Amino acid sequence: MPNIKVLDMAGNEVSGIELSEAVFGIEPNTAAMHTMVVNYLANRRQGTQSTLTRTEVRGGGRKPWRQKGTGHARQGSIRAPQWTHGGIALGPKPRSYRFTVNKKLKRLAMKSALSTKVIDNNIIVLDKIALDDYKTKDIVKMLSAVGAGDSKALIVMPEVDAKVIKSAANIPGVKTALVNTINVYDILNYDKFIVVKDAVAKIEEVYA
Numbered sequence: 001m002p003n004i005k006v007l008d009m010a011g012n013e014v015s016g017i018e019l020s021e022a023v024f025g026i027e028p029n030t031a032a033m034h035t036m037v038v039n040y041l042a043n044r045r046q047g048t049q050s051t052l053t054r055t056e057v058r059g060g061g062r063k064p065w066r067q068k069g070t071g072h073a074r075q076g077s078i079r080a081p082q083w084t085h086g087g088i089a090l091g092p093k094p095r096s097y098r099f100t101v102n103k104k105l106k107r108l109a110m111k112s113a114l115s116t117k118v119i120d121n122n123i124i125v126l127d128k129i130a131l132d133d134y135k136t137k138d139i140v141k142m143l144s145a146v147g148a149g150d151s152k153a154l155i156v157m158p159e160v161d162a163k164v165i166k167s168a169a170n171i172p173g174v175k176t177a178l179v180n181t182i183n184v185y186d187i188l189n190y191d192k193f194i195v196v197k198d199a200v201a202k203i204e205e206v207y208a
Helices: 030-044 103-119 136-145 162-168 184-189 197-207
Strands: 003-007 013-018 123-126 153-157 174-178 192-196
Touching (some): 030 184, 103 123, 136 162, 153 162, 153 197, 162 174, 192 197
Parallel strands (some): 003 123, 123 192, 153 174, 153 192
Antiparallel strands (some): 003 013
16 A cells, blocks of 8 residues: 655654555556546537528628629629638537546546556645635745645645635645545646545545
């Protein structure tokens, strides 16, 4: 089982923790993680792009000239796709890009992403994160103390703490999340995975 040291907010080692081999110690499946990242990004797309076809463009109701005898190519409308200001042929229309992924693949991708952080030594376990007031500088100081001051960091907490969430909200490259809101994209997108000890237990409970 992976053994990780547990730090306090000052960066001092206070204890150790054995991570579950079934969650944090598997062989990462790159294909599963890729599928979940594509799924996450696709589900975020609004799909509101739209172009006007020749039936939707204003004008063009009359045939511009007679069929024969003018020397011009025959035309039925000045709003056909080849005309300036004409309709768009086969252009994009509003659509949904969403697609679903089965639970087995979701779990494999999540465990692969978590295991990747352990393999790369980019997981940091804290005993707790507690603030007396809404102070961004306290979070900045904590990140610097645990070795994540110059990195993008994802902070995972076991429950909602408004002081921590709001204090970290305006720090570039830092995001807070709960155990039930973490996803493969964020885990891979952020350099450091900072997780509270109690949140580790919840993650193992869900994915073990």
